[in-house]
Amino acid sequence: MKIQTLIEGISSVLFHFTSFSGAYNIIKTNSLTSKMNQISFSRSIVGEYSSSYALIGVLFTIDGSKLANRFKGSPVGTENYDEEDGTKTVYRGRENRQYEDRIFTNKISNFSSYVKDCLIVLPIEYLEKQGEDEFEDSYIEQLNNLPDVVSILQKKFGEVKFVLSERDLANRRTYSVEHAKKRLANPELFWDVDYIMKVAPKFAKFIGMKAEPTMYQFFYEITYECQDEECNSDYESTNDPKLKGLDWDFAYANFEVEAQSVDELISIIRKTNDPNTIVKRASEVNDLRYVYKIELSEDITIRTKNEENYDKIKEKFVWYHPNL
Secondary structure, eight states, rough: OOOOOOOOOSSEEEEEOOOHHHHHHHHHHHHOOOOSSSSESSSOOOSSSHHHTTTTTTEEEEEHHHTTTTTEEEEEEOOOOTGGGGGGGOOOOOHHHHHHHESSSSSSEEGGGEEEEEEEEGGGGGGTTTTTTSSOOHHHHHHHHHHHHHHHHHHHSOOEEOSSSHHHHHHTTEEHHHHHHHHHGGGSSSOHHHHHHHHHHHHHHHHHHOOEEEEEEEEEEEEEEEEESSSSSGGGGGOOGGTTOEEEEEEEEEEEEEESHHHHHHHHHHHOOHHHHHHHOOOOOOOGGGEEEEEEEOOEETTTTEEEEEEOOOOOOOOOTOOO
């Protein structure tokens, strides 16, 4: 009896998953290379071989039939080194659901000619609410590579689609670049937006991420003519020569404002630099005629972060009564 052996060839549709930086280099050189004499693909996006690599990156759909016209290859499973002294690769794809195909070459030139489709895979569940300790350096690096890989893929293939969850990947549900940007820019997605903007600025700029508004408190110190018989301040204690010999007291005008950056905060402070506006904020004095001096305090406080002192602002403002 003659025994026939069925040798499976390269699958008609293959998938290759790689990081954002890996995808950028592949498209830039238009080649897929390997240090070994084999390049791995997957026959399924849900197999163990594919899912073990599919964190965030680019998923290329490859024309396997076209590859088969030029290269030799075969499906493989795990390499069982307990059998036959570790010399034989045993195909067990259906058993362990790896679904891996290997092309026996160390370089595939003109790679883009084999690409049928490409998807940017960025599952939100890998990003959502992760703290600084959990947000690995590799994730940060990949996020910063995202704008460049989107740009080079658009130039090469035109329209580019995003996949934003593992379920979407399995169901091949995709989103446009603009829709993906809107979903990724949701501040509720991240544990600390300021941290993401600091460590992944290219990614933050690409999706249009904006820092959560911070509440600041600053105040003006108002020196005014004391109208009462008893004043709280000793006029001899001032170092300001313009106030020597005057009977004066202190009042304060407090401001609480939201700002998304230091520059915006400075702009807001400058808009408050009107003596009449400042005096109206003070309960002790409401007439500019009795005010000797108005000065912006250096004590600026971040109210939304445990009332930390904010020493980055060196803004100055001093106003004196014209008669002084």
